[in-house]
Amino acid sequence: MxxxxxxxxxxxxxxxxxxxxxxxxxxxxxxxxxxxxxxxxxxxxxxxxxxxxxxxxxxxxxxxxxxxxxxxxxxxxxxxxxxxxxxxxxxxxxxxxxxxxxxxxxxxxxxxxxxxxxxxxxxxxxxxxxTIVRRETLTQATLVVPHADAGRYDHLLRDWAQGNGATLGETRYAARAELELWVPPANLARLEADIASASNGSLAVTVGDERVVDVTGAS
The missing domain is CATH 3.30.230.30 (Impact, N-terminal domain)
Structure with a gap:
């Protein structure tokens, strides 16, 4: 463990x-x-x-x-x-x-x-x-989606974050929309599975670096 x-x-x-x-x-x-x-x-x-x-x-x-x-x-x-x-x-x-x-x-x-x-x-x-701000080690997870799907996946990630101890990061718009989420390392596999299920296997999460992130709200 x-x-x-x-x-x-x-x-x-x-x-x-x-x-x-x-x-x-x-x-x-x-x-x-x-x-x-x-x-x-x-x-x-x-x-x-x-x-x-x-x-x-x-x-x-x-x-x-x-x-x-x-x-x-x-x-x-x-x-x-x-x-x-x-x-x-x-x-x-x-x-x-x-x-x-x-x-x-x-x-x-x-x-x-x-x-x-x-x-x-x-x-x-x-x-x-x-207002207390917790600090946790979280892992960057990036999801790249077509612009037309950005709203749908942004909503999905917001809901997912609330139930899985994650916090939203930046959204960047280039050729496609890049949605960022900071995730407890233990929950990365669940995120990957949920995104694969929601996209019928067409999208995958890119895992990045870890960093200590401020998290406002209840544990």
Whole structure:
């Protein structure tokens, strides 16, 4: 049996959420990034926008395997802010994401335990709003059809993709229409059989390279 490598997920788009705990405002921002440098640019924009806030606490995880991580307490007691945010990212198995929690101090001290809970909650509730994007190793499958049949096979591939964990790729029009699908390797034989059946054996799938592909939606 072939073992399919599992990759951490990421998020589709930035999300923001605010909560108030004992008069302190905690504003969470989760932003998709491509590198630590990209994350630093997001952090800089937050600090510039919310220049009057007391703290901008941060955690980021980057890399296809989620093997790069950083966190910052930004003046909060050590271990009470950045690490709790990072733990939320780790528990959710996310990568290429930076979370910034901006705090406007409300005058009431929360204590170490209260800060950990507050920053964890801010990160969690912010990420609850995000659309999760899975990452999977998929194989390129190309189907070349006459232009007159492109609509029919495009519809067939869309339906097939929904039931077989595949995702649609590009459609290219040259002398004939080239329809692209990214397919879990274990499902390639099924695709080939289904296309052969639908075309009475007149069409065949061309199998290409594998790559890690973003897949939005439920597993």
């Amino acid at each position: 072939t073992t399919v490598r599992q990759y951490p997920s990421t998020i589709a788009a930035p999300v923001e959420h605010e909560l108030v705990i004992k008069k302190s405002r905690f504003i969470g921002l989760a932003h998709r990034v491509s590198s630590p440098d990209d994350a630093e640019q997001v952090i800089a924009r937050v600090k510039k926008h919310a220049w009057d806030a007391r703290h901008h606490c941060v955690a980021m995880v980057t890399g296809l395997l989620g093997d790069q991580a950083r966190s910052s307490d930004d003046g909060e007691p050590s271990g009470t802010a950045g690490m709790p945010i990072l733990e939320v990212l780790r528990r959710r198995e996310l990568t290429d994401v930076v979370v910034v929690v901006t705090r406007y101090f409300g005058g009431v001290k929360l204590g170490a335990g209260g800060l950990v809970r507050a920053y964890s909650s801010a990160a969690s509730e912010t990420l609850d709003l995000a």
